[in-house]
Amino acid sequence: MDLKNLLYSEIDRMGSLNIKQKLLNKNENSKFIIEELLKNCMNSTNGKTLSNGEWVSLAEALMHYLLTIMVIPSQRKININGLEVGIMIPNARDIYKILEQVIIIQFCLTEDETIKNVVEKLKAIQPLHQNIWIVSYSSIDTLKPLKNYVISNSKTINSDNVYPFSQIMIDIVQHVDRINYSGFKIL
Structure with a gap:
């Protein structure tokens, strides 16, 4: 399964502009965004269970995305x-x-x-x-x-x-x- 495609399709569903606006309003919204995106990814696997390592890889891709849109130096x-x-x-x-x-x-x-x-x-x-x-x-x-x-x-x-x-x-x-x-x- 292409984890990056899975993540970005869920980001698109949530709305990239919506995510940016929520983070701009309050960075604590990142907690909800992370929880929601991971839950949506789990629900979008068409019954396939991701391995623990795949979840960690998905989390890493999500971190890269959030660091970029929040313009956090890294x-x-x-x-x-x-x-x-x-x-x-x-x-x-x-x-x-x-x-x-x-x-x-x-x-x-x-x-x-x-x-x-x-x-x-x-x-x-x-x-x-x-x-x-x-x-x-x-x-x-x-x-x-x-x-x-x-x-x-x-x-x-x-x-x-x-x-x-x-x-x-x-x-x-x-x-x-x-x-x-x-x-x-x-x-």
Whole structure:
């Protein structure tokens, strides 16, 4: 199944201008938009069940879309020290200058032992562990203070470091506002 086509057909149904207007009015609307788009994607699979990894890939494509329309400074799919990092906010350049401003968001397609290896590599890149955010289908065992954004309706959501995926854009906007990022930003 072409996940990108699935996502963009649901974005078209919801209305790209409608999405932009809701986000312009209030960035907290991103929570509703994410929940609605994921629900609509689930309902549009014609009975085909998406794997956990496909849900994570869909979430990553949705993040790319939302970061773009919300004009949030970011770099995507960049290679640092041999590891492909999903998203860095505001950008990779700052990882070498202002560590406390850089968030790394990593999408974990599998929930096996390789996650621990990836997390260790991320910690070497970003030693401020609270600035490493993991997106996975269900909650994974990460050491605090890493944040884990979960796509499924897991019972462990809202525990110490596990949050619903629909919360991620709100947290990103709060971070960008908190660091008072002075780069190009419209919203």
